[in-house]
Amino acid sequence: MTVRTRADLSALPSYVPGKTIPGAIKLASNEVSAGPLPSVVRAIADAATAVNRYPDTAATDLVARLGDKLGVPAGQVAVGCGSVTLCQQLVQATCTQADEVVFPWRSFEAYPIITAVVGAGQTRVPLTAGHGLDLDAMLAAITPKTRLVFVCNPNNPTGTALRRAEIERFIEQVPAETLVVLDEAYKEFVDDPDVPDGVELAKAQWAAGRDNVAVLRTFSKAYGLAGLRVGYAVGSPELAETLRKVYVPFSVNALAQVAALASLDAEDELMVRCRAIVAERGRVRAELLAAGFEVPVTQANFVWLPLGERTAAFNEHCLEHKVVVRAFVGDGARVTIGEPEENDAFLAAARTFTG
């Protein structure tokens, strides 16, 4: 006898994480290269003595703190085991098998996988020629079955960002029963004042009677806690409540909760790091352009090289130079901005690419 698993899952590709190769520079997962702050390590170490106890499943302190920081009632904040898990909770909260999710493509690799795991239908909307989200095409892709639209801003892996006015115009045209999720995993790296803070934008929409807007944020990128898994969603009270219903109990662990709080305490210090990464991003992009690469303007902690069929060769070439990038074969390579010397190693590799 063989256990019968869902036939529809056999065709589903697995999530491909960025590779970690001993001795190589990893610029494949959009992590912050600098290690956790000493104050954060201390908080984690102190909390380690109590791991015989279950965590606070409601993450009460963290949710209250986030509510204060964002200026929303705590009831409108829902935490998750990384924002990727919240993406799944959002699909679970809105969709059955009869419903559909719309998202841009190429975008965050987890969207199609999560949607398929939940069993909902999906529509992938191609990016514009400029590698940005095509909001008009996304609007046109919405049908009466569409319950959720992911808007990744800035977009992973292209780094392009939508401006306030275009997002507002989009939301105003989306049917009121369809949820728009602004996935802001890279928000802290944005330096264009026309790219909105999604939570502020959402608040204005809620005040205008549109409760179909939610925002996703994470501690994995700018806050440097990728290994601990904690993110959050901000939405209407009803949506946040439904997200809590589909939450796997205790999945945001105790160390993640204290580390997130300690990181909020150290926010100023962490944002200084982010600004240094933004400065490096400008340098790396300028040098890549000078070397003849096409590099879309990026608002995230990575650059996108739309190399098409040359992507696989570029990936190999970087690996030979002990630099691990994230290749989407046939499409392009995404390269995280690391410390200056890591970026130099990558640039040296890129300049010698002749493929």
Ligand SMILES: *Cc1c(COP(=O)(O)O)cnc(C)c1O
């Ligand atoms: C990295 C990323 C996330 C999720 O990060 P978590 O580590 O699960 O919090 C979500 N959305 C996008 C677009 C990302 O790039």
